[in-house]
Amino acid sequence: MDSSSIQLADSQIDAIEQTADGLRIHFSRAIIIKTMTGSAEKTLWWQAGDLVLEAPEVAGVLPQAPLTCTGGDIDDNIYTYRDMIPLPLKSRGAIRVELHFAGGAASLVASGSAIHLDMHDVPKYQHHIREG
Numbered sequence: 001m002d003s004s005s006i007q008l009a010d011s012q013i014d015a016i017e018q019t020a021d022g023l024r025i026h027f028s029r030a031i032i033i034k035t036m037t038g039s040a041e042k043t044l045w046w047q048a049g050d051l052v053l054e055a056p057e058v059a060g061v062l063p064q065a066p067l068t069c070t071g072g073d074i075d076d077n078i079y080t081y082r083d084m085i086p087l088p089l090k091s092r093g094a095i096r097v098e099l100h101f102a103g104g105a106a107s108l109v110a111s112g113s114a115i116h117l118d119m120h121d122v123p124k125y126q127h128h129i130r131e132g
Contacts, residue, residue, distance in 0.1 A: 006049075006085040006117075007031040008099065013067045016108065023056035023110055025099070028066075032087065032123055044126040049119035051085065053097055053112040063105045072099035072107075076115065089117040 006027070014028040032045040074081040074089075075096035092114040099108045 002034070002036050004032055004034045004087040005081075006087060007033050008069045008071050008083050008085065011069045013065050013069060013099075013101075015065050016062050016067075018056060018058060018062060021054065023053040023058065023097075023112065025051040025053075025097075025108070026065075027051065030085075030119075033084075033129070034123075041131070042129040044129055045123040046126060047119050047123040048121060049117060051089075051097070052116050052118065053095060053110055054114040056110050056112045059109040059111075060106060063101060063108055067105055068102040070100045070102050072097070074115070085117060087117065087119070089115065091115055 009031070011027055011031045012029040013025055015024070015026040017024045027049050029046050030049050032047055034043045034045060036043070071083040073096070074085055075094070076091045077093040094111075095113065095115045096111045097108065097115070101107065
């Protein structure tokens with residue numbers, strides 16, 4: 001089965017914006033790992049996109065972009081996605097986002113009622129990931 005996910009480590013964020021309706025985290029360069037059926041190797045890609053949290057409640061102060069993500073968790077009801085975001089992503093319910101950043105920047109912690117991921121343009125191929 002083909003699958004894709006955003007690897008949070010090394011993904012780059014150039015804007016975090018909060019409005020009354022949502023929290024938009026703009027990835028200028030989201031690192032994507034693709035696994036294809038029948039292939040022993042994974043491939044590395046990058047693409048821009050927005051992670052949007054509806055009805056957000058932010059803990060603390062929003063960190064100032066630009067930022068390089070080092071990891072984090074996306075809690076989607078009973079599931080926790082650690083250090084990655086599945087593609088596609090669209091869900092409602094008990095949602096929590098916790099992202100950590102390089103350089104000592106404060107973490108982003110927010111909860112909301114729904115989450116979705118909007119990817120822009122087309123993914124750009126980088127290279128094959130060869131094990132061993």
